[in-house]
Amino acid sequence: MALEIRPVHHVVVVVSWLLGMALISWRYLWQTTPLHRVEEQGDATDLPPSLPEELVDEHCQSAEQGVGALFHRRFNVRIEEGELDARELMAVLKNDLNQAAPSEAAVVDRTKGSEGRFRVGDEFVVRMPGPWNAPVRVVGCEETSFRLATLKGHIEAGMIEFRARDEHDAVRFEIEAWARPSTRVLHLLYARMRLAKEMQLNMWTRFCLHAATLARGRARGGVGIHTRRVVLPAATESAHRPGNRTRVRP
Numbered sequence: 267m268a269l270e271i272r273p274v275h276h277v278v279v280v281v282s283w284l285l286g287m288a289l290i291s292w293r294y295l296w297q298t299t300p301l302h303r304v305e306e307q308g309d310a311t312d313l314p315p316s317l318p319e320e321l322v323d324e325h326c327q328s329a330e331q332g333v334g335a336l337f338h339r340r341f342n343v344r345i346e347e348g349e350l351d352a353r354e355l356m357a358v359l360k361n362d363l364n365q366a367a368p369s370e371a372a373v374v375d376r377t378k379g380s381e382g383r384f385r386v387g388d389e390f391v392v393r394m395p396g397p398w399n400a401p402v403r404v405v406g407c408e409e410t411s412f413r414l415a416t417l418k419g420h421i422e423a424g425m426i427e428f429r430a431r432d433e434h435d436a437v438r439f440e441i442e443a444w445a446r447p448s449t450r451v452l453h454l455l456y457a458r459m460r461l462a463k464e465m466q467l468n469m470w471t472r473f474c475l476h477a478a479t480l481a482r483g484r485a486r487g488g489v490g491i492h493t494r495r496v497v498l499p500a501a502t503e504s505a506h507r508p509g510n511r512t513r514v515r516p
Contacts, residue, residue: 299485305493306495307494307496308336308494314328314329327417327420329425330423330498332422333447333449336444336496337444337446338494339441340443341440341442341470341474341491342490343438343439343475343478343485343486343490345484346483346484348436348437348483348484350480351437352410352432353409354481355437355480356411356430357409360412365480366473368476372392373393374392375393377391378403384412385404386406389401390402400419401417402417402426410431412427413427416445420448421447422447423447423448425444426442426444437483439481441473
């Protein structure tokens with residue numbers, strides 16, 4: 267069950283979360299890995315994939331239910347001299363997502379599904395500083411990729427995909443996210459003040475670097491970060507109202 271946050275405590279919760287995320291930023295300041303950042307205006311091609319109909323229920327928190335612009339972000343790293351190929355690396359991640367998640371900001375617990383397996387329909391909760399948990403559901407799973415969708419109570423509304431592919435004598439690991447802040451307070455911190463946005467960037471950057479470590483290789487050329495901001499049409503903005511459901515592109 268998603269944890270309900272009362273408005274009177276909302277700012278306190280935000281501050282608690284930011285303090286935990288700030289630990290990532292501190293480490294980020296001292297790392298020497300180059301980051302290659304591109305930010306630009308997006309368009310309709312940046313909308314998230316559709317959720318499978320059989321996985322849509324009242325617990326889902328799709329991008330249409332978020333606040334403000336949608337951010338389509340890609341993080342990628344080239345892993346060289348590793349001992350694991352793309353399939354093996356993703357198998358390790360599926361076995362335990364905590365191996366790559368920054369432990370000071372996120373701990374992943376399974377809430378639905380069998381231990382030791384990773385299947386469509388499984389659910390997890392990402393526990394972060396403060397009472398803000400981030401529940402997700404597996405909505406796609408292949409040998410070299412998996413996709414998660416946010417559920418009610420998550421700090422974001424949207425989807426995220428983790429994947430890897432073999433690339434000549436290396437492995438390319440990628441994270442692709444389509445998400446909007448789930449509340450007006452988070453919209454202020456993410457899109458206006460940019461605090462949460464930068465901390466999220468630091469978290470997924472470290473996840474990429476941890477993936478390189480799990481592959482027992484080295485991150486070559488740093489981490490690429492591509493952000494496209496999409497202002498959704500008014501019809502989509504109101505799709506979360508009772509009785510409405512807007513589908514996004516396949």
